[in-house]
Amino acid sequence: MANLHKPTTAGLLLAVLAATAGCATTSDLDALRSEVQKANATAERAAADAASAKQDAAAAKTAAEKAQSEAEETNEKLDRMFKKSMYK
């Protein structure tokens, strides 16, 4: 969220400065607004990527845990079969 705030805050400051200083043209402001929007979009994409990566990591962890659990279960089955084969 911090990344999202930064461009927006900077954009507002520049807009306020431009309005009060009276030295910026409309095209300057439009260009600035465009840059801010691009920055916002980049930040949103990054946040989405991060969320997606987090989901992937969680899914990978779940898969690893499932694989571990299945391996333990298989070992338990092997142990039981081995033990039973040693009965008289």
Add this chain to the structure above:
Amino acid sequence: MKPLYRTLCLLVLVALCPSSRASEHAHPLPKPGSDLVGRIDVVKAREEDTLVDIARRHQIGQEEIVLANPGVDRWYPREGTEVILPSRYILPSGPRRGLVLNAPEMRLYYYPLPAEEEFSQVQAFPVAIGRMGWETPVAETTLVSKERNPSWWPPESIRREHAEQGDPLPAVVPPGPENPLGRHALRLGLPGYLIHGTNKAFGVGMRVSHGCIRMLPEDIEWLFERIPVGTPVRIVNQPVKVGWDGDVLYLEVHPPLEEDQVNREHLAETVWRHIDQAVGNQFIVLDKVEIQAEINRPSGVPREISGTLF
């Protein structure tokens, strides 16, 4: 005779005794006041090994090698993995004479009477005991007879069990490779209970029998040739053992027998009671972390639990 000299003599005698693989289980009895025998060894697994193979190769019980190696896969330990051979034991409490079987430990201790000019020693053998529902009884008895190449007359209860599983048994199984008693049997004073060999050596060290005590073929052969009829036999249930080695206190915990339904709190109480008994009025610093670790996950290996102040 000085203890070191006695120990050396015993080791030389053991080394000069080629006919006796079971002598690998021989340990000089510790000095009075000490309770530990044996030593922990470490071997490296080969690519083709399982822990089952390593246990058999080194005459270690099948469950105890798993307990002693918690991070090692029983079925694929992988080449080069260090495997602990748990061959150090706290002797069970009680008289050190005759045969003592500690059921939860699945180990049989034999204290032979030393002949003149011989040294007191103990032999510790891995054994299989009765599974749930076919428990090996806790008892005091004697060895009443010995039989070479025994036939097996399966009791009616076992024949019924096999018939229900679609594997009917004959009334008698003659000596031979199909005979589950192996080539030697020692009959106990408890009717129907034997100490015998096996045709399934990989089962030694597990709860797989119908109550009898199974030994590795080479171990029962060694014992059969030496143990006299009339030897006292004590079957005990001691999942917790505490003992001294010099001025160091050790704790050894084995998983309690399932039928005893011992939970962790109960096990902890038992452990602390045994520690209190061993310590008595002595001042000693106890390592509570080690004690709790052994309670949480019994390793079956003696764990040092006394520490120093600094």
